[in-house]
Amino acid sequence: xxxLRRNRKEPEAPPPPVAVQEEVTAQSxxxxxxxxxxxxxxxxxxxxxxxxxxxxxxxxxxxQTPIEVIEPLPVEYAEAAPALxxxxxxxxxxxxxxxxxxxGRHGLYVLEMTDAxxxxxxxxxxGLLHGETDTSGYPEYNAIVGGLASHFDELSGELIVRxxxxxxxxxLRGDTERIGQKLLSSLYxxxxxxxxxxxxxxxxxLPQAGLRSGLTCAHxxxxxxxxxxxxxxxxxxxxxxx
Ligand SMILES: [Zn+2]
Numbered sequence: 422x423x424x425l426r427r428n429r430k431e432p433e434a435p436p437p438p439v440a441v442q443e444e445v446t447a448q449s450x451x452x453x454x455x456x457x458x459x460x461x462x463x464x465x466x467x468x469x470x471x472x473x474x475x476x477x478x479x480x481x482x483x484x485q486t487p488i489e490v491i492e493p494l495p496v497e498y499a500e501a502a503p504a505l506x507x508x509x510x511x512x513x514x515x516x517x518x519x520x521x522x523x524x525g526r527h528g529l530y531v532l533e534m535t536d537a538x539x540x541x542x543x544x545x546x547x548g549l550l551h552g553e554t555d556t557s558g559y560p561e562y563n564a565i566v567g568g569l570a571s572h573f574d575e576l577s578g579e580l581i582v583r584x585x586x587x588x589x590x591x592x593l594r595g596d597t598e599r600i601g602q603k604l605l606s607s608l609y610x611x612x613x614x615x616x617x618x619x620x621x622x623x624x625x626x627l628p629q630a631g632l633r634s635g636l637t638c639a640h641x642x643x644x645x646x647x648x649x650x651x652x653x654x655x656x657x658x659x660x661x662x663x
Contacts, residue, residue, distance in 0.1 A: 456589035458537035459601060460570070461609045463581040463622030468573060468657055472617040473580060476546050479611045480568040483604065484548025488568065489525040491518075491545040493655050496642035499541055503530045523558040524549045528566035531587035538585065542572040542643070542654040550586065550604050562590030565601050569608060573657035574622070575650035580657070581622045584608035636660060 466472050477488040494501050494517055501513035518526060528547045532538040538545055545568065552564025560566055567586030574581050586601045586608070612618055636645045638653035639661045645653065650660055 452591070454589070454591060455593050456531050456535050456587065457593070457598070457601070458532050458535040458585065458587035459605050460537045461584040461605055463583050464609070464612050465574070465577075465619040465622045466571070466580040466582050466612070466617045467619060468578050468580045473571070475615060475617060476569050476571065476582065479615055480546050480548055480608065483550055483607055483611070484568065485551075486524055486549040489522060489547045491521055491525050491529065491540075491547060493542050493544055493572075494540050501540070503533055523554065524560055524566055527560045528568075528587065531566065531589055532570075532585055535587065537587060538570055539572075543570045544572070545570050545585070551600055552588075560588075562588065562592045563594040563597050564588060565597065565604060567604065567608070569612065572654045573652050575645060575647060575652055575654050578652035578657060578659070579619065579622075582612055582618075584612070636662075 477490055480488050498513045498517035500510050501517045502510040503514050504510055518529060521529065525545075525547045529538070529540065529545065532545070533540060547566060547568045549560055550565045550567055553561050554564065555561060565586055565588045567584070569582055570585045571580050571582045573579070584605050586605050588597050588601060634645050634648040634650070636648050636650060637643070638645065638656060638658060640658040641653060641656040643653055643655040645660060652659055
């Protein structure tokens with residue numbers, strides 16, 4: 422028995438040597454995409470319709486193009502994301518944003534991919550702030566898009582406004598960072614100077630998405646991330662408790 426087992430374990434004869442294959446000629450393809458976004462801290466703004474209506478006029482003097490006001494995603498498109506390989510999210514995004522122009526769409530793409538915007542609650546007031554577009558109207562990689570993003574504070578119901586800028590694509594240019602930072606500061610200062618600002622917000626961003634509180638806004642259907650929310654971060658209406 423023992424010698425049989427030993428025999429079985431004996432390694433097989435090594436395969437005959439194969440001729441070393443010449444290296445195959447390869448065509449190389451690569452694509453480097455780079456996106457940069459910046460968001461300021463939040464400023465508290467009185468939550469009245471007058472103040473909200475003023476936001477586009479704050480961005481206007483700094484924009485080279487007419488301002489687009491891009492609303493937060495409707496509840497039925499809450500999963501929408503501009504991520505090409507996630508087909509369901511992408512399909513929702515296309516449906517939800519089909520009316521948005523090339524500059525707004527580029528802005529959403531850059532700022533959503535970098536998480537500088539959360540379009541489940543943010544309203545995005547957007548324009549082309551610097552640089553050129555291509556012949557189809559899409560901003561070049563070194564063009565800067567942005568403006569203001571706003572949502573409502575869940576506890577106070579105040580509007581929280583942030584300056585946001587973004588750029589990028591198939592390249593980056595050295596001086597874009599500096600110009601982007603300057604534009605971000607200008608936008609922020611303009612909100613401060615508008616007279617509607619009540620000061621800095623303690624927490625500009627919402628807690629991480631994906632939490633289930635079971636508390637849903639009766640007006641827009643948004644599910645608050647915290648069960649203690651008094652106001653809907655998306656539409657600013659008072660949450661109704663049953
Ligand atoms: Zn709501």
